[in-house]
Amino acid sequence: MKKVCIISTHAPYGSPSVKDGIDTLLVAASYGMDASLLAMGEGVLQLLKHQTPDTLPQKNTGAMLQALEIYGIESVYVCHEDLEERGLTEDDLLLSPQLIQRNQIPQLLKEQDRILNF
């Protein structure tokens, strides 16, 4: 089973990046990959609780993330410093992701067979 990591660095709703990343993550898992998500920079915002984009012509990507468990995706990483820089804590996030220090990210990526950026 190959390890595939999706790196997501954009805020949700301003562009389709987050949705495209989650779509790819779900397809990777359904193809039997050991798929994980790494949210960095503005990407940490996609994990915020209580997203209500009801008036936008897009899917609620926060709700899509809730489906990760059904697809067997347990590895969701969030860069701790990027979270703190935005005044957020673990309690603000969906899914109880694993917080990872910025200096640990190279090691996480080194362990992957493939990385896709969104």
Add this chain to the structure above:
Amino acid sequence: MNYTLVIHGAPTTSQACQTALSFARAAIKRGHTISRAFFLRDAVHAGSSLTVAPQGETDLHKEWKVLGQQHNIDMVICISAALKRGLLNESEAQRYNKESHNIEAPFNISGLGQLIDGTVSADRTITFGA
């Protein structure tokens, strides 16, 4: 080395398609193989056979088409990204009852499964972002 290229940016408003094309040519020149180019997000526009490049500008659709044909690159246009942008091949045009289509061989329309398949089957995957 066998590469899969993943291209995100539009041919008209980003350099992604041009940079990926230059990379592909350089890699092939050095004896490497490009097995698949997966166009997703706004890069799907590179697949449109109805674009007309202004004089003095590169016709990226044509350049990719020629390179793909010469080197047998599987050039995949992401179906979900394509349909919502008005890019269809003949069978999708029929399916959705549209009057015309603009995706033709050597480009083909397929899903994200081909992105994952191409990513894990190649020795290297390189993303050309928006």
